[in-house]
Amino acid sequence: MNTTTDKRPELRDLSPARVQDLVLALGEKPYRARQVLQWLYQHGATDFAQMTSLSKGFREKLAQAARLANLEPALVETSSDGTRKLLFKLADGHAVESVLIPEEEHSTLCVSSQVGCRMGCAFCRTATLGFKRNLRPHEIMGQVLAARRLADADRPLTNIVFMGMGEPLDNLEAVNLALGHLLGSHGLAMSQRKVTVSTSGVVAGLPALAAASPAALAVSLNAPTDELRDRLMPVNRRWSLAALKQALLAYPLKPTRRITFEYVLLGGVNDQPEHAAALVRWLQGLRAKVNLIAFNPHEGSEFARPSDQAVEAFQGLLIERHVTALVRQSRGQDISAACGQLAGKEAGGAHVTLP
Ligand code: SF4
Incomplete structure (x- = not known):
């Protein structure tokens, strides 16, 4: 038909x-x-x-x-560390990617929520694609179900991160419905702690996300001052760091939960001691943990990888000021599949790393 x-x-x-x-x-x-x-x-x-x-x-x-669409990856690329990049061709010819990341005893899937993205982050390959369209809930679930079939038997798929192509809060209706299927007893009944939605800071979407879903929250932050964040992430011109912080302080977190802040370190741009100090100040009052990720340059990118010393020093400054800060390694670099930088041939990617 x-x-x-x-x-x-x-x-x-x-x-x-x-x-x-x-x-x-x-x-x-x-x-x-x-x-x-x-x-x-x-x-x-x-x-x-x-x-x-x-x-x-x-x-x-x-x-x-009714219809029952099924997604099968048109292409699977496997990295030397076991990370698999899955390329899905959609019914209308568009393509999206997911990244299936094996851990010790489970697997994590980084899913896409849009074809392309309109947020225009300066360091992101997906941004160069522009925005094509929102994914529908069945296309988000199609990525998950295909990855569940592909995951190794001894590393079942238990964790989902919305950090692939797209800004989830820019497609909230579909994302909330998919979250219902992921967390609900009618659906995959996954743990609330193991399903994470990552936003670039779309403040207007936060109350509706919180109302619809108890999933974990991550924020792709990347800059501790408005001046710098305006440059790196245009979303900041709409919702400043002050507005973002106010919305996060009001976010209904359960007592034991924290917000994950992703911070991609761009060599010489946001990786200096003054940036670490400003980040510590901005985080005050928030229940936070920080994931630091050294930028992995892609072709045509204006940014460079930070030195190992800069990464270590940045982390040290946060820890010194009692901020939980982990350095996350990009996975699947040899196939351009690091979650957050799905710099593929047909598509490109997005936010950052594992929460
Ligand atoms: S980092 Fe995320 S929000 Fe920013 S342009 Fe890339 S996909 Fe969009």
């Missing part, structure tokens, strides 16, 4: 309540909706024919009323 005239909804674009409405409208009992949801998320069905606990008649009715 031609998708441009096809009005059937994608099942993974629907909330559980709307799946129930659909099932009831097809003349089925409510428990059938629970079965459909199990097939969609626990089993990750890629085709209606796999839903074998449903009668053939119901499957046919369901297939007439």
